[in-house]
Amino acid sequence: MGIIKNEYDVEGYSPTDADPDPSGKQISSKIPVYADETGAVPGESFTIGNSLYARIQRVATRFGVEPRGIERVPEDERTDKTLAKAGTMWLAANMVVSSFAIGALAVPVFHLGFVDALLTILFINLLGITPVCFFSTFGPVFGLRQMVLSRFYFGWYGVKVIAIFNILACVGWSSVNVIVGAQLLNAVNSNIPGYGGIIIIAAATFLVTLFGYKIVHYYEFYSWIPCFIIFLIVLGEFAHSGAFVNIPMGVGRSETGSVLSFASSVFGFATGWTSYAADYTVYQPHTVSRVKTFAWTWAGLIFPLLFTETLGLAVATAMTFDPETGDPTNRYAIGYRKSHIGGLLAEVLFPPLGRFGHFCLVVLALSIIANNCPNIYSVSLSLQVLGRWTQAVPRFIWTFVGTLVYCAIAIPGYSHFEDVLENFMLIIGYWLAIYEGIALPEHFFFKRGIAGYAITHYTAPHLLPPGIAAILAFCFGVFGAVMGMAQVWFVGPVGRHIGAAPYGGDIGFPLAFAFAGVSYVGLRWVEKGWFGR
Secondary structure, eight states, rough: OOHHHHHHHGGGOOOOSSSTTTTTTOOOOOOOOOOOOOOOOOOOGEEEEEEEEHHHHHHHHHHTTOOOOSSOGGGOOOOOOOTTHHHHHHHHHHSSSHHHHHHHTTTTTTTTOOOHHHHHHHHHHHHHHHHHHHTTHHHHHOOOOOOHHHHHHHHHHHHHHHHHHHHHHHHHHHHHHHHHEEEEEEEHOTTSSSHHHHHHHHHHHHHHHHHHHHHHHHHHHOOOOOOOOHHHHHHHHHHHTTTTOOOOOOOOOHHHHHHHHHHHHHHHHHHGGGGGGGTTTTOOOOTTOEEEHHHHHHHHHHHHHHHHHHHHHHTTTTSSSOTSSSSSSHHHHHHHHHHHHHHHHHHHHHHHHHHHHHHHHHHHOOOOHHHHHHHHHHHHHHHHHHHHHHHHHHHHHHHHHHHHHHHHHHHHHTTTTTHHHHHHHHHTTTTHHHHHHHHHHIIIIIOOOOOOOOOOGGGGGGSOOOOOHHHHHHHHHHHHHHHOOOOOOOOOOHTTSSSSSSTOOHHHHHHHHHHHHHHHHHHHHHHHHHOOO
């Protein structure tokens, strides 16, 4: 039996007469009672009536569950005035073992020296987080989630394609992350099976995301502190061990290819939050400074990314070689070969700290909760964008469904296809560069800033961009990504010539952005001239 909103379906909203159709036609001024003249939906509207939807929402709100999904937040409900939360949200989500692992890849996978890898981490993160900070400032201005905001770039129907990619990213990376966390728990206690660790982490993540925006922010506000302390212990113990090696920088085509491929991994991780950015600032009042929101988000991203990735890089230098072919007596390489990042961290913590080292590794395993909270909270919002019927399902139910799906992927993936899953996620990650290549030109060239958004049009398909230009530009962006990628499964014709054969060098992100951005400007100019919107 489906859950139907009936008269409380926000998709039924129509703009007011104050928002004329570009064609000159008069638009009905009829507005449902639950929506104000700006299309915002009061929180109490979700529990009004005798529909199954309303009854479920009434039960959920009694326990403090956030009833709101993708509906616009009214100004009088935007009471989150703590700007620091815009920073701690991402501070916690990135002060995790996953970002440590990104930095560690520089040595065993890309064969880079310390200085060249460090410079790549610094400059690529500065570039990658910029779109996340930029779109975070849109939440307070409009009170709209990122995927709903994307209707102004991709149109009513085109955004559904983007939402599907976002759903794949949310579910896929949640699966990869929870497998890593389960491996850490198994490294501490081999009696904890992989599926047990996955269920523990997934259940804890669900409990946080079930209650919604406020509880997610509350958890992220504090959860980074124990993780930061553990990483400081890792830093201290590793520095005391004297195992750090300043690996010299390479030269030639192989060095170029390795730097570009490592940069692709760093950029993809840093910019991966772009498609969620506005989701975590929608309850802030529109009067907050956009500059301050940008600055807090920037600080919350750059510090944990630089700290954890640099620490991962430094610890990985203790291997000093490819762990598959190097000195078999190097305990760091042995640990990495046996249990990947978990084994590497265990070699830093277990010998000097004993049982306390095991406790430290458990804390780092549970850091995956903070890493997955944005994925699982935002996947429910992307699902609601797909259609009226998906929006008629409460957000917290989609959160539960998303949790079940990524557990169903991660449990068999733990033993059978973890590498396949991770390689697949790395390939679809290029979509973020395409998204940015379309959204940014639309904002700056066609809407000419914030004033260009007629925000009440967000539920009016006939007033939004048709989306034809965006979808065609998206296809051009995919072509650019394929040409420039250098992944395990495929090396593009351009990427193949960047670095040494057969690995090449990955320039899929810049080519995807360039192909999408340039084609979109031309196509959108034609589309806007033809359709007038």
